[in-house]
Amino acid sequence: MTLAKDKPGNPGTEELPLVWYSWVVAVLCLLSYAVSFVSRNVWSTALPVAAPALKLSMTQAGGLMTAFYIGYVAANFFSGFFVDRFGPRKTLAAASFFTGLFTLLIPFASSYVTIFLLRVGAGIAAGPLFSGGVKFQLAWFPQKARATAMGLVMTGPALGGVIANGAFAPLIQAKGWQTGFKIAALVTLTVAVLTFFFAKERGSALGTASKSVRVLTPEEKAADRKALLAVLLKRSFIVGCVAQMVMVGIGQGWTTWIMLYFTKVQGFSLAKAGALLAGTGLVALFTGTSVGIISDLLKARKKPCYIGAVGGFVFTAALLFTTNVALLTTFLVLRIIIGAFLSLINTMQAETVVGPYAGRAMGIYNGICQLGSVIFPVVLGLLLDVSGGNFFIVLMSLATAYLVVGLLVGFGMEETVKVTTKPTAAA
Template sequence: MSQFVESTTERHGYRWVILILAWLAFTMTAVDRSTWGPASVSVADHLGVSLGALGVFATGYYIGYVISNAAGGLLTDWLGPRVMMGSSLFLAGGFMLLFGQAESAAVGIAFQAGIGIFAGCDYSAGVKAITQWFPASDRGFAMGVFMTATSLGVVIANAVVPRLIEASGWQASYRFFGMASMVVAVLCLVFIREATNTTSTRRQVPDLRQLSSNRDLWLLGLGGFCALWGTYGFITWSNALMIKGSDISPVKAGGVVVIFGIAAIAAKPVVGVLSDILDMQRKTLATIMLIAFSASLILFGLQDGLTGFYWVAPLLGVFAYAYSPLLVALIPQLAGARLAGSAAGATNAFWQLGSAAVPVVLGMVFAQTQSFFWAFATLAVGPLLGAVLISRVRETAPNPGTALTESTATAGRN
């Protein structure tokens, strides 16, 4: 079998098929993850779980997600993005179906962890596939399109799940999206392939020592941890906080998050294109976005009614995700094309530790203070610290139209 060693320098038409399939797979895992937010209050009522304890379900998911990111990146570089993307999404969809049958909190948490364990592989597999098919000079746009999946997942879940719950109960949403995930998984297994200009070598487990000693990847991991503290803390808790903290109906709370997600979808490819064409380092643009994200969280926390939420939601949506394609585009830039999957999985595993920790912490803060504002102030601390860390990354300028050499990527400095 062949293994892709360096990224393509050509613009082959099939790269758009690869991008669409990677985006579809990542969208479905994002929908699966985001289904919890609008369904959480109904699940709590059905299983007899207190509001403060709901964070444990999301933490169970993200613990599994961290594990799959750490292992999935390594397996992607070893087995290839087609196998990892298709098989992991199929199994994640299966656990979505199982969660829809859960009748106890313990079983539900275990199934959430199962969803997370298999959902985390699509990210690194998608980054690897895009790195293979898109030259470095085009990756900002490609990663921007790819990363719209996480925002679109939020929009789809919040537009569909509240209405499915009203019509058929919360279980219907997990069954519906579980089946949809399995269908997309089959499409990936059939149509994903490697680029034609690969170097023919025996597949082997990649050597990760050069990644572990890369100081800039560590800073990227820590900065992403802080950034996702704010992003996924909002996704996990915003519905419940608006429903319980501001007496907003579930459907209207879902509508606020839909506006948030739509703004994020529009922002990501635009920011990706700007990073390709502007004479500005990606780390600098990401730092600006993270500072604005922190300020937007504070502003959202100061609102006390539906009108205010509607006005601030699009602003928050732009900054809550605009940094993500910039951080993702930095990964192959710092690590090199050959280890892009492993680097993506390792950094995202670290990033998702923030996602795993924040639901429980935010639940404790809200339980103690009963304050909508202090919950969002707690979220705002994360991206502010992330801005400081990302600003310290020594960014290597990409060489347009060519892949990074390993020596350049390993150095990871100007």
């Protein structure tokens, strides 16, 4: 579905004006993210119940979270081609549809291997999610509002986390882990339908297969590939990939094991732990957009990341030194608020790749980043098995990783906001 008045002869780097429907598209991207994170993270919510029922070790349990990201990482390296070719509307709708379908089949699986393979399949299906969302944002939002849009869309993972913890934890405790997977799948399938019928494309979001887009000449295709390669080999872009890979690893390592930390170490019931994490996670529904607004007003992306790195370290480590519920709640909230500034890494990377190759570039970027999701859950699970369940090692590893991200941003990435000054009149 496209807007006729916004069809250019060939999608490029031009900025189209911000209109009311820009926010409709952003919300659809947000929902696509949210249901994807419900489907992928319902396993971490179900883990305290499902792992004993399936007689899994902690390494095997972490492996089922990693399984999703094995497929997701692999798919990101080629799914950007489909986003650029067919446009983000069809690819995002297909991503949600097949993610939901594979998730729906998991409760009917009878073996660990089958569940593992279905999780891999769900991950492959979700491959176009990030590159498709970025393609939409670059087309619908000019630079002056882009960080705000990125912040709003990236609220989706937080919303998915709140739903997975707040709604699914008591549901799983009462009805079983299989019911949780079935409902997660149905919600994901619903968003697939909404995206297909209500998302619209314009400008650089139009796929190259669209009838409204002029077919590129061989020379133009060669220039396009050359420009893409130049972006991928840029030092700032490469360092940004590594920094976000660590950030994604922190997030998935946290999501996979924090529920178990609160139930096994802090002594919470599954429902109470879910309520605490969902309640504090509500803050993340506002922090992404707020950080984007602050960044757009300050006309800065890089410096706010330093605040996020330090805050993430301090308030993740702080959870190890108290059992007081009020303090735990405070540290969880502050960790989310301050750590949110690191989400600007995604905005910097997106602004680096503006152009008709954005889908491919951001697909490759996200593929590299999601290696963190493959590595962190299983490595942390292995550490837990080897150390006899020592969560001090796990949380301190996650906390220290924040400082690593701060150093990478500080010494390896370039500021992407172009601040222009008006020329002074000659005397």
